Amino acid sequence: MAEFKLDLARHERIGLDEAIFCAGKTADQIAAILDAFPAGGGLLLTRLDAAKFQALPPRLRDALDYEPLSRTAVHGAPRVPRRGDPVAVVMAGTSDVPMGREACRTLAFNGQPHTAFTDIGVAGLWRLLDRIEEIRRAPVVIVAAGMDAALVSVVGGLVRSPVVALPTSVGYGVAEGGMPALHSALASCAPGVAVVNIDNGYGAACAALRICSL
Amino acid sequence: MAEFKLDLARHERIGLDEAIFCAGKTADQIAAILDAFPAGGGLLLTRLDAAKFQALPPRLRDALDYEPLSRTAVHGAPRVPRRGDPVAVVMAGTSDVPMGREACRTLAFNGQPHTAFTDIGVAGLWRLLDRIEEIRRAPVVIVAAGMDAALVSVVGGLVRSPVVALPTSVGYGVAEGGMPALHSALASCAPGVAVVNIDNGYGAACAALRICSL
Amino acid sequence: MAEFKLDLARHERIGLDEAIFCAGKTADQIAAILDAFPAGGGLLLTRLDAAKFQALPPRLRDALDYEPLSRTAVHGAPRVPRRGDPVAVVMAGTSDVPMGREACRTLAFNGQPHTAFTDIGVAGLWRLLDRIEEIRRAPVVIVAAGMDAALVSVVGGLVRSPVVALPTSVGYGVAEGGMPALHSALASCAPGVAVVNIDNGYGAACAALRICSL
């Protein structure tokens, strides 16, 4: 019996496509899913690490637009670009880029324009203040930050748009795994910050897409 | 020296008013804040338990619209009602009503229409399916649920609007304090669910307000 | 002195055979156990990863029916098939297959018929509802799910048979290791769900076998 069942009605139902979470799947299972996917559609693969990508049959590898830093791959054509102001994807430090990039790739696949802002953590506050006006113009602001995630609260206190916090597992000691970043975001002193799971760039982008589709 | 400094510019800056979190404050401190508040404005007080409310001077008590279940009070006039479809506030069980009601009161104070849906947890799935079409029409859906918070994922898989999960501390044993509900919401298999802190009805409403203000 | 002592009277005492948990044992220790095992009987090995299987002497490897996905091996003959309706083994996603398969293999070894239902998580609820009548006919329903494990509560609210939740370690961030799935299952809003340890497909099957032996 087949080991998967694609939720092809998802876009019609909730406006978001099914995506393949590759972390717990073997290369064989992923290949079977790709082979079963109806031609003409587009499919996003997340958490596809380089070794697993290499283990796919060449014919499938060639059909994928793969980016190792974010561990994402796109099969088929992305959706046509939407109109409107770009979503802001703000990354506290260079180490948060892989997670922020997963969000960017998910937005792009869904046709949503976005702008990335990198390495503007609060340890050097001027880097954020330099660019805050540009960030304030975005319809949604995604903030990717690890360690203390203080950037989330500072941004949340300065912009009026919906803020989606994307806590990352960057850090060590008490910050190992990202719990302090997650908890800081959830306990943020800035009102109305909404939060997704640690390192869930895909989910942060989906939350933004739900908002931008209103 | 004064023990507080109101952030009166907050509405202008981010579109949300300063609110008073009463849990860690004495009745004296709250009274001083109310006295300092400029006439004509409106002010929301949260986590004001009945005993602390009773300890306020009568003159201040009379000036407050207090509701014990949600532990909220409104001082002065709420904002004028906004237009548009009502936000849906979905509560899994009767025990989640206090937190859901805190969200409702915050929405009302800010002039945002909303509809409450109570006791429609997934143990009796028909209760949710009966009302899902109405819920799908809301621009934002807040889902308040404790214990396993399975309702969050089921709703998230059925509606296209932004979903704000409000995990509650309802439960005991492993669910004491609300961690499983929070973690279920963060790890939801439905894409793009955004989450606020346990029992943070105020924050869930603020997240919805940021979205409705777009 | 011998480093093991087989509990050969177990089947007579509780109706379940001794099984070998290979995770903490060296290939040498496993080989010694197999050599000591009385001819004619059947023995189940669990958590035998591919590398350790390869490290066994060829003569023992040949005597084992090994399946890498579930990391199980069967030595000797399985028990004769029991009669009655098949147990349902419901797996939320493709990533839950290894744990669900460990349950299937344990049931098969003990002669218990079963049916597997794969990738029917609640994010696409129709996939479950399509097959619920078939699931309702099973004498016991095992539900393998990670992340939020919302499927456990939805199934528990729809079937009258005993439900054994098998939380899995599928997920990352707060779901890393499987705690939210375990806690969701334990705090399920559906009454009478019984739970086994994270990733314990063997234990879920044994619980089902105890029930089917009544």
Added chain:
Amino acid sequence: MAEFKLDLARHERIGLDEAIFCAGKTADQIAAILDAFPAGGGLLLTRLDAAKFQALPPRLRDALDYEPLSRTAVHGAPRVPRRGDPVAVVMAGTSDVPMGREACRTLAFNGQPHTAFTDIGVAGLWRLLDRIEEIRRAPVVIVAAGMDAALVSVVGGLVRSPVVALPTSVGYGVAEGGMPALHSALASCAPGVAVVNIDNGYGAACAALRICSL
């Protein structure tokens, strides 16, 4: 709008009645639920502490069969007694009686005969061995134990019936809240032990009822 919606179809759907979890509800909410309940049926109330019971209107108090130790109340008539061997409810120590009694009351309300075995923890193993033959005859064995919950594994290794572990919050220090008892039960070295949430006597009984209804 009403703050509750009874799941009256639950018995027909899954063979178990709706029950009222009183911990998170006010006396007013509970009274409203009882008033709305259709005459002729039976209703179980759990986690109703003595103070809240006293706060109900006298007319409702009189209609309830209340037991303070287990904090349960029965409204209306219990179901007619089922036939067959009694379920065994084994309690490790006197401190586990409230939780074990909640299970007994739930079984009785559903017409299921049962026998209670009290204070037979493994520190004095002879107390268990004295009664093990009687326990082995039960179709299901519920084991209520706190602290180290070692009784769960010992019973699980001696009986062939389904074993439902009911970990309790009895204990202090590392055992405060019942986590070690829960984790011991989940990690039991006896195969096929199924577990419910800490202090969830109601759930343990419901799991037993699902099994006895086969």
Added chain:
Amino acid sequence: MAEFKLDLARHERIGLDEAIFCAGKTADQIAAILDAFPAGGGLLLTRLDAAKFQALPPRLRDALDYEPLSRTAVHGAPRVPRRGDPVAVVMAGTSDVPMGREACRTLAFNGQPHTAFTDIGVAGLWRLLDRIEEIRRAPVVIVAAGMDAALVSVVGGLVRSPVVALPTSVGYGVAEGGMPALHSALASCAPGVAVVNIDNGYGAACAALRICSL
């Protein structure tokens, strides 16, 4: 035998006086300690809640300078004031005042001048920026903050003096007990922030005193 032994040589040894931690002591034990204390010296009592203070014999109550908000009392004369710039005690919100005040009282008892800055959390960043020049002049900056404790990192990135983070237990949900504030401070992206235990205003002041004594 006496139940206490004062460390009267402590000031000579490390420059800080013995202080009495009253939380785990009975009023009788505290009274015995005060009676045994040599005349002429000064003694600080911490965590002396109002009920325990009231339970002391009147003669001892009269001899104490008691402040309920910080739960501190001073017996005898404080040390003569030191010279130099005042230490800054920065409190994020009104709810952090009790802990900040414990620090202030400890500094005052030891003759160290200080200035308090209240309610200047980052949700309204201008409140901090308004006063940052004054704060930068302090030889040591103590930052008391709960919830996300984002203020710690923002201050740490703006001043060159030693920064002592005093995480507080202000908050609920994930912030209950103060862990996120503690972990944010420890994982601060601002380099060289030093941290004391949650709610340990006494310890933060002692750390500052060690520095000011250089």
Added chain:
Amino acid sequence: MAEFKLDLARHERIGLDEAIFCAGKTADQIAAILDAFPAGGGLLLTRLDAAKFQALPPRLRDALDYEPLSRTAVHGAPRVPRRGDPVAVVMAGTSDVPMGREACRTLAFNGQPHTAFTDIGVAGLWRLLDRIEEIRRAPVVIVAAGMDAALVSVVGGLVRSPVVALPTSVGYGVAEGGMPALHSALASCAPGVAVVNIDNGYGAACAALRICSL
């Protein structure tokens, strides 16, 4: 049916008497146990708080030797005194006295001589060094300490007798509940320290009694 079953053969079996843990029992249950206890024997009651003691019938109260600080009561005659050097019960601070005293009372009840050493924590190391020779003479050393429990390692590095660490719940913030003290004792850099549960003075004394009975 009786809710308790005394393990009267325990002394003969393991050399230690059954003791009654009162925390989870009602006054009625305790009274029933005392009434059932055979005349002539001795019985120790632990964790009997003052309110529960007061709720016992006067006739039983009079028959008990009750001490509120340690929450212990002795019913009947203690065992005859053993010979040999006294066990050392070392308490780090005054706040550790209740737990240390529970150990002392258990030793005394069993006829074991002991000496108490109070308030000799390592913050004032000279207090310990002053008395170390006396402590070194004890056949067993019990060390009761909360917070960082550094005293355990220092004593463990200075004496050759068995050291039983009794971590206490004294402390707040990270030390709330006693986990750091427990973990420090378990991870002690002094070799061969053995540890009992947090606040388990009874257990520490029983461990010492097992050793002294050799």
Added chain:
Amino acid sequence: MAEFKLDLARHERIGLDEAIFCAGKTADQIAAILDAFPAGGGLLLTRLDAAKFQALPPRLRDALDYEPLSRTAVHGAPRVPRRGDPVAVVMAGTSDVPMGREACRTLAFNGQPHTAFTDIGVAGLWRLLDRIEEIRRAPVVIVAAGMDAALVSVVGGLVRSPVVALPTSVGYGVAEGGMPALHSALASCAPGVAVVNIDNGYGAACAALRICSL
């Protein structure tokens, strides 16, 4: 400057030799320590994994008596055998052998006779009861067990000698890392069980040695 300083006076001070904990040291550091060790003495090395052992210079490898399962090595001559009954080292399952063996090797190095009892966990209780009389004769009983560690309580309720629980990290899911085994041992319902850190066979043996030296 040297990176180590041997505590050569330890045996004279506390009756136990310095031992080298190799886990956090490089092969170079270990070699330097061995080279600095005075000839004629004996030295125990713990947690020396096979790769690190292989990285030592051949001349040092040849001088060591190395055993890979317990990861221990002995340099120089062990102490002369003591007299008296052998200590019992009881191991619940085959997977606990490495930790139990570390205890055995430490006892042997110190000249203490011992007997090992393997694979006698409570899932097959008869295996323990078969050998309990022999175990009861030991002056100290070390019990190595992972998962639920129920064996600790069963043994503790059957023997009168000091019992040292050695919880192991054997297990997965909730048992990953050994916490449930540790907590079960600490919360044991058998009185006077003393506990060492997870997997600390060395420490369990040292505790036994302190007792046997009385």
Added chain:
Amino acid sequence: MAEFKLDLARHERIGLDEAIFCAGKTADQIAAILDAFPAGGGLLLTRLDAAKFQALPPRLRDALDYEPLSRTAVHGAPRVPRRGDPVAVVMAGTSDVPMGREACRTLAFNGQPHTAFTDIGVAGLWRLLDRIEEIRRAPVVIVAAGMDAALVSVVGGLVRSPVVALPTSVGYGVAEGGMPALHSALASCAPGVAVVNIDNGYGAACAALRICSL
């Protein structure tokens, strides 16, 4: 767009240079940062493991002063040496050397003299007491310790200078990851100990530098 933005104004603002945290960065990203760094300045790289260092282009490797034990590298010239007494860096055991060395390297890069004291943990207290007078002369004392971190409290009770505790992840079982060491330091019975994140030698040095710059 560039993935980094150096905070070159940091030294002017807070007296400490920007440092590069290499753990979450690819070799490519680190190379890009080094290439962008203005000539003439000095730059510290932390957590640069040997494999990543080897993956840098040879021209950059040659320009770095790399030390594998502390995983630090210095690019360009360190700052000119400061005057004054050396900071004391006290390491409990040989296994704490990598973290202590990271602190030493950071101090050296900033021109701050320091002295290292190695392997003087409290299990052999004489090793500390031998050198305490020398340690007391330091303007700041950094104490690196894992496991129980008892050394922190002993040193904190003996010196008057500021003490910066650097808890390390040395240990296993409950000490795995360093939490007990961190919590011991935070709950230290010695007053005024300030603490940094587990294994954060860089942060401990920065805290010392802030103090020494006063």
